[in-house]
Amino acid sequence: MDFERAAAVLSSAPAVAIACHVNPDADALGSMLGLASVLRARSVEVTTSVPNDPFSVPPWLRLLPGGDRLTPAREFPPAPDVMVTCDCASSDRLQQLLPAAKAARELIWIDHHRSNDGLGTIPLVDPDASSTCEMVYRLVTVMGAELTDDAAVCLYAGLVTDTGRFQYQATTPDTLRVAAALREHPFDHARLVQALYEDNGREYLAVVSTALERLRFVPEADLVWTYLTQADLSEAGVHPNETDDLIDVIRTDREADVAVLVKQQADGAFKVSARSRGAYDLSVIAQNFGGGGHRLAAGYTSTVGPAETIELLVAALGAS
Numbered sequence: 001m002d003f004e005r006a007a008a009v010l011s012s013a014p015a016v017a018i019a020c021h022v023n024p025d026a027d028a029l030g031s032m033l034g035l036a037s038v039l040r041a042r043s044v045e046v047t048t049s050v051p052n053d054p055f056s057v058p059p060w061l062r063l064l065p066g067g068d069r070l071t072p073a074r075e076f077p078p079a080p081d082v083m084v085t086c087d088c089a090s091s092d093r094l095q096q097l098l099p100a101a102k103a104a105r106e107l108i109w110i111d112h113h114r115s116n117d118g119l120g121t122i123p124l125v126d127p128d129a130s131s132t133c134e135m136v137y138r139l140v141t142v143m144g145a146e147l148t149d150d151a152a153v154c155l156y157a158g159l160v161t162d163t164g165r166f167q168y169q170a171t172t173p174d175t176l177r178v179a180a181a182l183r184e185h186p187f188d189h190a191r192l193v194q195a196l197y198e199d200n201g202r203e204y205l206a207v208v209s210t211a212l213e214r215l216r217f218v219p220e221a222d223l224v225w226t227y228l229t230q231a232d233l234s235e236a237g238v239h240p241n242e243t244d245d246l247i248d249v250i251r252t253d254r255e256a257d258v259a260v261l262v263k264q265q266a267d268g269a270f271k272v273s274a275r276s277r278g279a280y281d282l283s284v285i286a287q288n289f290g291g292g293g294h295r296l297a298a299g300y301t302s303t304v305g306p307a308e309t310i311e312l313l314v315a316a317l318g319a320s
């Protein structure tokens, strides 16, 4: 991996455009805003953007410094001299910002998804890294740049969420050392984690109840699953992105290795989120369905209904 080359490019660039993936999570936004803060402290002109159209951001973004300075995607530089992408497993995750990435002279692609097929003149892809935020921390260290207090809170947000609050396999001693270094900076981590994990509306909790009532088991595949339709979400007044953490409830089922949530999107297609306790490499299976992710956490989009989606998945698990 070329951290030195990326550091050299970022250290000499007067302007840097940074993008993260569509429907950004805390790792995507945190890594982008963390790097932006470090570069701005060095008087670099920084543009940050998310590809979502219409432009929408999660409510906890208000706690990440710089979150109020995002540029709408249509105003993003069309051909940046230096561009960075954060947490994008594949180029299509950039959606309307992809042409800018293709036109950039230098493209630093920072990511930790095993299924990565991203672009980049300087690809920094480490599937063993806990998070893109941990990789940005390493990059800032290689740059010899000062880690700002604002960057610390941004990077900490991604570190906490992508490690499942320091529970997942990718949480190494190094991850914890990075977390400790970030916590040396003054920020209210308890308030941050509350905003990330304890900020559900009653409408969302009602949707959780619907999903749990429908829980089904496929013993021969060691799999538990449930689904939500667009009607479930729109009747409750819940945005599909608000249900991103619901899979973490499903996966607590002790009887199953694989947990799956099938969730209908606004365009009618079904987003499939899958988690394994260790028996399967889900990144490979998700890739075969046109998606991607990590070994134990992956996802893809299905154009058939929930029951048929699970049938196809069960067949793929059996063949893997």
Ligand SMILES: [Mn+2]
Pocket: 027, 028, 087, 112, 131, 132, 162
């Ligand atoms: Mn990530």
